[in-house]
Amino acid sequence: MSSDLKLEQQDDSLLPGWDRVAIKDICTLGGGKTPRKSNDEYWDGDIPWVSPKDFDGVTLEETEDYLTEKAVSENSINLYGAGDIAMVVRSGILRHSLPVAQLASEMGVNQDIKVLQPDTSKITSDYLLNILLYEADRIRPSCAKTGTTVESIETSFLKGYKIPLPTLPKQRRIAEILSTVDDQIQQTDEIIKKTGELKRGLLQDLFRPSVENGRQTKLGVVPNGWEIGQLRDFGVSFVSGGTPSRENSEYFDGEIPWLKTSEVQNCRIQSSEEFITETGLEESSAKIVPPENVLVAMYGGGTVGNVGLLEIKAATNQACCAIITESSVLDNEFIYYQLLFEHRRLVSYAAGSSQQNLSKHDVEQFDILVPPKAEQRRIAKILRETDYKLEQEREHKQHLQELKRGLMQDLLTGKVRVDPDG
Numbered sequence: 001m002s003s004d005l006k007l008e009q010q011d012d013s014l015l016p017g018w019d020r021v022a023i024k025d026i027c028t029l030g031g032g033k034t035p036r037k038s039n040d041e042y043w044d045g046d047i048p049w050v051s052p053k054d055f056d057g058v059t060l061e062e063t064e065d066y067l068t069e070k071a072v073s074e075n076s077i078n079l080y081g082a083g084d085i086a087m088v089v090r091s092g093i094l095r096h097s098l099p100v101a102q103l104a105s106e107m108g109v110n111q112d113i114k115v116l117q118p119d120t121s122k123i124t125s126d127y128l129l130n131i132l133l134y135e136a137d138r139i140r141p142s143c144a145k146t147g148t149t150v151e152s153i154e155t156s157f158l159k160g161y162k163i164p165l166p167t168l169p170k171q172r173r174i175a176e177i178l179s180t181v182d183d184q185i186q187q188t189d190e191i192i193k194k195t196g197e198l199k200r201g202l203l204q205d206l207f208r209p210s211v212e213n214g215r216q217t218k219l220g221v222v223p224n225g226w227e228i229g230q231l232r233d234f235g236v237s238f239v240s241g242g243t244p245s246r247e248n249s250e251y252f253d254g255e256i257p258w259l260k261t262s263e264v265q266n267c268r269i270q271s272s273e274e275f276i277t278e279t280g281l282e283e284s285s286a287k288i289v290p291p292e293n294v295l296v297a298m299y300g301g302g303t304v305g306n307v308g309l310l311e312i313k314a315a316t317n318q319a320c321c322a323i324i325t326e327s328s329v330l331d332n333e334f335i336y337y338q339l340l341f342e343h344r345r346l347v348s349y350a351a352g353s354s355q356q357n358l359s360k361h362d363v364e365q366f367d368i369l370v371p372p373k374a375e376q377r378r379i380a381k382i383l384r385e386t387d388y389k390l391e392q393e394r395e396h397k398q399h400l401q402e403l404k405r406g407l408m409q410d411l412l413t414g415k416v417r418v419d420p421d422g
Contacts, residue, residue: 018166018206019276026123027116030078032109035071035224040114042071047079048107052091055099057189058129058182060086060107067108077108078115083125085116085132089158089281094144098136102129103238114155123165131163148155164412169420174411177418181404188397192390198399200384206379207369219369228373231335232364235327240360241296241316242284244276251280256288257314261300264320265307268297268387274312285316291292294336296321296346305347309336321363335375337383338368 006326023029030052035042045068054063073080074134080086088099090112102125109115118128127382132139166174194214214221217228232238241259244251254277263273281288289295295304300319309332325332339346349362371379410416 016333016414018164020162021165022160022162023116023326026119026163026165027128028119029155029159030080030115030117032111032113032115033075033077034110035067035075035077039071042068042075044366045069045071047072047107050086050103050107050109050113052088052093052099052110052112055088055101057085058101058133059104059186060101061104063107072108077197079106079108080115080117081106083118084177085118085125085129087114087116087132087153087158088112089114089153089155090150092151094140094153096138100128100129100132100136100160105270114153114158120221122168124168124171124175126179127171130175130408130410134412139356146163148284156190161334162420164378164414166414167420170418171416173420178404178407181400184405185397188393188400189400192393192397195386195390196391199383199390202386203337204380207338207341212326219367222369226369226375228367228369230365231368232321234368234370235325236330236417237326238360239287239319239322239324240290241289241318241322242286243317244280244284244286248280248283250277251283252276254278254280256281258286259295259314259320261297261306261310261317261319264297264303264306266306267308267345268311269308269314270311272312276315281315281398284315286317287322288313288315289324292293292332293325294323294332294339296323296339296358296363298363304350304356305343307336307339309333309345317365319362321358323363328373331373331380333380335368337380339366342366342368342383358372 037043041064041350045066046062047067047069048063049065049067050060050063051065054060066075071077082103082105084103086101086103086109088094093099103115116128116132118125122413139158139161140153141159143153145152145154165171186324208220209223211221211223220227252274254275256276256278257272258270258274258276258280259272260274263269276284276286289310291313293310295308295310295316297306298319298321323335325335326416346358346366347356349366350358370376409419
C-alpha cells in the first residue's frame with residue numbers, strides 16, 4: 001500500500017496565509033535501539049534513554065533507564081537534542097492515544113520511538129510539538145501500519161502526513177499562547193503530586209502513629225486505648241452482590257445503580273456505569289447497599305483489594321463485598337481510609353490463591369485498628385480534607401486541558417488569527 005492511498009482522505013485545503021506541508025519536508029526523522037540488557041556496562045549511566053513508559057506529559061525531562069557512554073559508542077546509538085520531538089510509534093497504547101513529547105535535554109530512544117528533528121528555518125520546535133499533539137488523533141489511524149500484531153505507525157505514512165504551517169512569527173506566537181496554559185497544567189500537576197505524597201505520609205502517620213507509651217500488637221505498637229481485632233468483631237455485616245442474566249434485556253437499563261469491581265478504584269463512588277431494574281435486582285439476589293458504606297473488590301483483573309466509599313445507594317456484582325457498619329463503634333469513613341492504607345496486607349490474604357482472589361471470609365477476618373470513635377472521626381476528617389484538595393486540583397487540571405483543546409482548535413486551524421507581535 002502506498003502512502004498516497006493512505007493519505008488521500010486528509011483534507012488538503014489551505015488556510016489563508018498558511019501552507020500545508022508534509023512532515024518529511026520540515027523534519028528529519030530518526031530512530032533508536034536497545035543495547036543488550038545483559039551487559040551491565042551499558043546501563044545505569046548518565047545518558048537518558050527514552051522508552052514508551054517514560055511518556056507522562058508534553059516534556060521528557062527524566063527517564064526510567066540511563067545509558068553509559070560505552071553503550072552509546074559500541075551500539076551506534078543516536079542521541080537527540082533538546083527541542084527534538086519524540087513520538088511512540090510501536091506500542092499497545094496506540095490503540096487509544098499517540099504519545100508525543102519534547103526532549104528537555106540530550107537523550108537516546110529505543111526502537112519503538114521516532115524522533116522528529118525540526119528544520120528550524122521552517123518550523124519551531126514548540127509549534128511542532130503542539131501541532132502534533134493537536135493532530136495526534138488523526139495521525140494515529142491514518143498512519144497506522146496494517147498486518148502487525150502490535151499497533152504501529154508506518155514511517156512512510158508519517159513522513160507524508162501534512163500539517164498546517166503558518167509563518168515563523170505566527171508559529172512562535174501560537175506556541176507562546178499555548179505554553180502559558182501548559183505552564184499552568186504543569187504547576188497543577190506538581191500540586192497534585194505533592195498533595196498525593198502528603199496523603200501517603202498522613203496515612204502512614206495516622207494509622208501507624210509513633211508512640212512512646214503504647215502497647216505491642218501484631219500490627220505494631222499502638223496507642224493505649226486503641227483496640228485491635230477482626231472486622232467481624234465490631235458489629236459489621238458483609239454483603240456480596242450478584243449479576244442479572246445479560247440475556248434478559250428486562251434486567252438492565254433500570255434506575256438502580258449497579259457496580260462492578262472495575263469501578264472500585266480506591267476512591268469515593270458517586271455514580272455507576274450500569275443500572276438494573278427491580279426485576280434484575282430480584283433475579284440476581286443482589287442487595288441494595290446504603291450510601292456511606294465501604295466496598296471491597298474481591299476478584300477481577302487488577303482490582304483485588306481495591307476499596308471504595310459509596311456516596312450513593314447501589315447494588316453490586318458478586319465480586320464486590322460491602323462492609324455495612326451497624327454499630328456505633330466504627331466510623332465508615334475511617335474504615336475506608338484504613339483499608340486504603342492496608343491495601344498490600346489485604347491483598348496478601350489472597351496470596352495462596354492461584355487466581356489471587358479474596359473471599360468474603362478473608363474480608364470478615366481482616367485485622368484492623370480501632371481507636372475511640374472521636375479519634376476515628378478526627379483521622380477521617382484530616383484525610384477527607386486532603387482528598388477534597390486533590391479533587392479540586394484534578395478538576396482545575398481538567399478545566400485547563402479543556403481550555404487548551406479549545407485554544408488549539410482556534411489557533412492551529414487559523415480560525416482565530418494571531419498578531420505575531422503579541
